[in-house]
Amino acid sequence: MSKTERIEIEPLARVEGHGGIRVEIKDNKVQNVEVRILEGPRLFETLVLGKTPEEDLSIVPRICAICNLSHKFAALRGLEKALGVTVPEATQLYRELMHHGEMLESHSLHLYFLALPDFLGYDNAIAMAEKYGDVVTKALALKKFANKVMRIMGGRMIHGENPILGGFGRLPDHRTLQQLREEAEGFLPFAMETIDLLASLEVPDYMERETRFLCLKPPHDGYGYYGDILLASDGKEYDVEDYKSVISERVVGHSFAKRGRYQDRPFTVGAIARVLNLGDRLTGKAREARDRLVNERWYRNPLYNNFAQAVEMVFSLEDMVRVIDRLLELDQPEIARPTRETGVGTGGVEAPRGILLHHYEIENGLTVSADIITPTAMFLDDVEAFIRRASESLLSKNELDNFELRLEMVARAFDPCISCSTHLVTVEFE
Amino acid sequence: MSGTKTTTSGGESKGRERPRLGIYGLTGCAGDQLLLIHTEDHLLDIFEAFDVRSFVMASSNPVEEELDVAIVEGSVSTEEQREHLLEIRKRAKILVAAGNCATAGGVQAMYAKDGSFAERMRRVYGDDVKFVTEPIEGSPLDEFVTVDYYLPGCPISQSQVLALLSRLLHGEQPEPYPHPVCHECKLRENRCLLLDKKFCLGPVTLGGCGAACPSNGVGCTGCWGPNPDGNFEEHFKLLQSFGMSKDEIIRRVRNYGGHKILQYIKDLE
Ligand code: SF4
Ligand code: SF4
Numbered sequence: 001m002s003k004t005e006r007i008e009i010e011p012l013a014r015v016e017g018h019g020g021i022r023v024e025i026k027d028n029k030v031q032n033v034e035v036r037i038l039e040g041p042r043l044f045e046t047l048v049l050g051k052t053p054e055e056d057l058s059i060v061p062r063i064c065a066i067c068n069l070s071h072k073f074a075a076l077r078g079l080e081k082a083l084g085v086t087v088p089e090a091t092q093l094y095r096e097l098m099h100h101g102e103m104l105e106s107h108s109l110h111l112y113f114l115a116l117p118d119f120l121g122y123d124n125a126i127a128m129a130e131k132y133g134d135v136v137t138k139a140l141a142l143k144k145f146a147n148k149v150m151r152i153m154g155g156r157m158i159h160g161e162n163p164i165l166g167g168f169g170r171l172p173d174h175r176t177l178q179q180l181r182e183e184a185e186g187f188l189p190f191a192m193e194t195i196d197l198l199a200s201l202e203v204p205d206y207m208e209r210e211t212r213f214l215c216l217k218p219p220h221d222g223y224g225y226y227g228d229i230l231l232a233s234d235g236k237e238y239d240v241e242d243y244k245s246v247i248s249e250r251v252v253g254h255s256f257a258k259r260g261r262y263q264d265r266p267f268t269v270g271a272i273a274r275v276l277n278l279g280d281r282l283t284g285k286a287r288e289a290r291d292r293l294v295n296e297r298w299y300r301n302p303l304y305n306n307f308a309q310a311v312e313m314v315f316s317l318e319d320m321v322r323v324i325d326r327l328l329e330l331d332q333p334e335i336a337r338p339t340r341e342t343g344v345g346t347g348g349v350e351a352p353r354g355i356l357l358h359h360y361e362i363e364n365g366l367t368v369s370a371d372i373i374t375p376t377a378m379f380l381d382d383v384e385a386f387i388r389r390a391s392e393s394l395l396s397k398n399e400l401d402n403f404e405l406r407l408e409m410v411a412r413a414f415d416p417c418i419s420c421s422t423h424l425v426t427v428e429f430e
Numbered sequence: 431m432s433g434t435k436t437t438t439s440g441g442e443s444k445g446r447e448r449p450r451l452g453i454y455g456l457t458g459c460a461g462d463q464l465l466l467i468h469t470e471d472h473l474l475d476i477f478e479a480f481d482v483r484s485f486v487m488a489s490s491n492p493v494e495e496e497l498d499v500a501i502v503e504g505s506v507s508t509e510e511q512r513e514h515l516l517e518i519r520k521r522a523k524i525l526v527a528a529g530n531c532a533t534a535g536g537v538q539a540m541y542a543k544d545g546s547f548a549e550r551m552r553r554v555y556g557d558d559v560k561f562v563t564e565p566i567e568g569s570p571l572d573e574f575v576t577v578d579y580y581l582p583g584c585p586i587s588q589s590q591v592l593a594l595l596s597r598l599l600h601g602e603q604p605e606p607y608p609h610p611v612c613h614e615c616k617l618r619e620n621r622c623l624l625l626d627k628k629f630c631l632g633p634v635t636l637g638g639c640g641a642a643c644p645s646n647g648v649g650c651t652g653c654w655g656p657n658p659d660g661n662f663e664e665h666f667k668l669l670q671s672f673g674m675s676k677d678e679i680i681r682r683v684r685n686y687g688g689h690k691i692l693q694y695i696k697d698l699e
Contacts, residue, residue, distance in 0.1 A: 040457035040507020041565050042538040046550040055685060058651045062537050062584065065461030124489070140470060147468055157468055158461045158585050161643045161651065169646035 021411060023391050030395070033388040035380050035411070048360075048370045053079045053165055053338075056360065056367055063372070065158050069102045069150060070351035071372075072163050074358040077226065079165060081345025082362045083338035090333035091167050093323050094153065097180075098163065099225055099349070100316040100323070101149025106352035107271070107309040107316075108146060110415045111194075112139035115306040118409050119201050135197070138190045142313075145183050149320075152176065166336035177324050184320040188285065191314045195289045198307050206399070207390035207410050208300040211382055213273035214247075214262060216240070216348045216355055223274075223281045223315055225350040231277050232262065233299075240348040243357055247378065260373060266381035269354025270415065271308035272298060279311075286315035302386055302413040309352075309415070341365045351375050353415050379414055386410050449498035449599060451480035454518060455487060456504030456511045457568060458536055461585035462529035463487045463503055469588050479599055497522040499598055501581075501591075505531040505538060505568035512566065512574055519575040524598065527571045528591065530584035534655045534688030537584075538568035542689045570689050579604050584653035584686060587638050607638055610657040611650050615641035623649055627672045631683060634660030634694075652686045662694050 005025045024031040044063055048056045060075045061068040073095060080087065087095075112135065113125040122128040129136040147157060152172050155162025162169045172180075213233040218224030230238040230246055238246045247260045261267070275282075276298060279290045289311045298304040346359040354375030361369040390410050394403060455463055467473060467488050476482065480499070484492035500522035506512050519525055527533045535542055541550075547567040571577050581591055590607065597604040611632035615622070618641055623630040630649035632641070636657045643650050656662075662683075669679050680695055687695075 040505070040511060040538075040568070041551065041554070042457060042507070042536075042568065043550045043554050044537075045554055046546075047537055047540060050681070051685075055651075055682065059537050059685060062459050062461075065459040065464045065585065068459070068461070144470065155646045155648070156639070156642045157588075158465055159653070160646075161648045162646045164648060169643075169648040 021387060021407065023387065023407065025391065025395065028395050030388055030391045033384045033391070035384050035387075044372060045370045048367045051367050052365060053083065053360075053362065053367070056370070057163075057165065058161060060358065060372065061159055063374070066106055067102065067351045067353070067356070068159055069098055069154055069163070070349050070356050071358070072154070073099055073226070074347040074349040074351075074356045075360075076163060076165065077347030077349060078345045078358040078360045079347070079362070080336075081347065082343035082360050083165075083345075084340045084343060085166050085336045085338050087166060087336045088333040090327060090330040091336065093327050093330070094168060094171060094333075095163070096224075097149065097320060097323050097327070098153030100320045101146050101153060103146075103225065103316050103352055104313055105143060105146035105150060106415075107313050108139055108143045110352075111306050111309045111313075112136065112143075115412060118405075118412065119203075119306075135194075138187075142187050142190065145187065149180060152180075164335070165338070167333060171332060174328060177327060181321055181324040184317045184324075188314070188317050191310070191317055192285060192289065194310050195292055195314065198310055199292055203297070203301060203303050204406070205297070205301060206393045206397075206406065207302070207386045208297065209386065209389045210300055211385070212262060212265065212267045213276050213299075214267050214269050214355060214378070215273045215277045216350055217278070218281075221281060222283075223278050223286070223319075225274075227348055230348070230355070232267075233273070233277055240357065241346050243346060243348075243359070243373070247373065249373065249377070260378040261381060266385045267378065268302065268305075268382050268414075269375050269378050270305055271312050271352070272302065272305040273354060274350060275308040275311050282311070282315060284318050286311060286318055289314045302382075302410060305413045305415065354378060376416060383411055383414050383416070448479065448481040450496065451476075451482050452484040452492075452494075452497045452500045452518070452522065453482070453487075454484065454500065454502045454504075454514075456502065456515065456532070457507035457538070458504035458529060458531035460487060460503070462532075462581075462583075465585045465588060466591065469592070472588070472592055476595065480595070495521065499524045499526065499595075501526045501528050502571055503528045503532055505536050505570060506574060507538065507566055507568045509564040509566060511563075515571060515574055524578045525571070525575065526579045526581060526594065527577045528581045529586050530582060530653060530655060530686055530688065531568070532571050533577075533580045533582045534686070534690040535568045535570045536688060537685060539570070539688035540684050540686075542567070542569075542692065568688075573689065582636055582654045583638055587640070590638050607636070608657075608659065609637040610660060611635045611637045611639065611641050611644070611654065613637050614639070615644045617641075618645050620644050623647070624668065629669060629672070629674065629682070631665075633657075633665050634662055634683070652683055654686075655690050656683075656687060656694050658694075660694070663698060666698060 020036045022034045022036060047059055057075050061071040063071055117124050117128045120128055125136055151157045154160030215231055216227035217229040217231040218227045228240045230240055247262055249260050275290060282290050293307045342363050344361045346357060349356050356375055357373045359371040360367060387407050387410055390407055484494060486492055500518050506515055530536050594604040614637045615632055623644055628649055631652040632644060632650040634657055635650050635652045636654040638654055666679050670676060680699055684691055
């Protein structure tokens, strides 16, 4: 191996857009690891200044298409807190239904089409289909179903305006709900087959190192994707309103995405963080799935994030059934109205890739300050740390075959959006 | 051409070269590309009918050579992207701007040309960061290159992009779609929101979405960009009669109007 080597993983086509990974190696030592986010700046925090909450809700989901409804949900939670809006139970449940749609859509795309081919040794899902045709066909159907839920609740496939402050523009009728319920139940056996498939896989360990996990604690005894308390794997809990003192943000020159740290160290968010921190709250088939898959290596190995996504798909399908059963008993909710025009609020939602925080300050009905922290910003430092660890251990064992692919697998495990995961490594020898 | 795929899928030659297609993303949310991926069944048709050379979001191993058609999503927001766009333009016979970011600049261009960009950069990133590529205020593609066809919308509509692609596939000119959102709203037999004195930009916004928002009882925010035939002056007067100030109306129409709205409101402010 030459003295100085630079490994470029570029384009990391979509880590919220354009980016790449650069690893610099000198005399067999890793000098520097950078996850470079080269997507241009959009300055969302300044775009909402002077705007009404209604405009904020329309603008902020444009941050990310894949997580557009998570952004909508987080913004709704933040703005409703600020303006003293209390939504009825049915509205809350419709939002959960909407969010399950996004979770299933994102997880199925990532797990079946981007990660599984790696684990099974194929270049892509199409090549994988020759031996696993049944899995690919069912996965496509599951993704389509999830898209439908997003379209019905969001109002459009992407960037729908149907969710509004205090409620929804239009709600599905009971027949539509019944159909969704049936379909969700129908996909459960497939989701459990996926758990079996994953249980049979060998997971490599070349990147393993200790880290910490953060997620939101649901405001009830169950598992869930939103909350007002930040829960860390060290057992500590924090009010989400204090997020600034818990997660410190810094700006680095190689990235237009800011970086977050917990107690001055990198941390992980996302499905793996939720299943590790909240898994004891799971019931039913999801509990079976988690008991089957989780082991102590999860705490050191981000590749298990894909396994955690499979557990959450089971949870989301089961919970959709519960949510719809309850909705069928409830009357159509009224739109809840603001009780004040001035206030401050932080909305916390678990996006597919982890904690998403939206903080708003509203004065006389207009936005005077906003702060948005995305999961990608939170876990980028940890991705760098795991890639560094992976490079070091592969170098020390002199395992140089598929070096880039193995680094890429680590980045892909975090689910940094679609195309970064499709494929991107080139090596440059200096 | 060595190493590239030149046969149709299944190995059958159609006797005619398939047009070479490249799909690219600059700065945006990738919603327009994602929408194409969500067309699952049609996506396969696209891959069959076109020789898809580059679509990094959906497929690995791009081949960056001459193209018959390039579809570009996103605004130009860094110097590197400006260079990338010029390079794509050189290689592509036909260039299509897809999505509001590419056609108008996107939400990141709502303050287009008001001179606040540097200050807003400072506000978000602080004073002393030097980025690896120079940031540019979000701009539509046609600020830098000639654009042959526009697919507006945030994101684009599946039917509009498929119609454009099939026209291009047969060597025909894609047709413009000069109808406002109102037109589609009437076809869906919705009750007009303006009758209830609700804010809606339908009359001054280009259609194509099937009146998605008014069909849910929610006003149009204008995400398709301005309808050139729209009577902005009269519509603003109507909205003012609902108790909205002119400043607020102009502010709202700029949210998705980017660079393209400026000519329609310059005498109204
Ligand atoms: S036009 Fe809209 S959907 Fe397309 S990239 Fe821009 S923000 Fe996303
Ligand atoms: S109704 Fe207006 S805001 Fe809604 S999708 Fe259509 S153009 Fe966009």
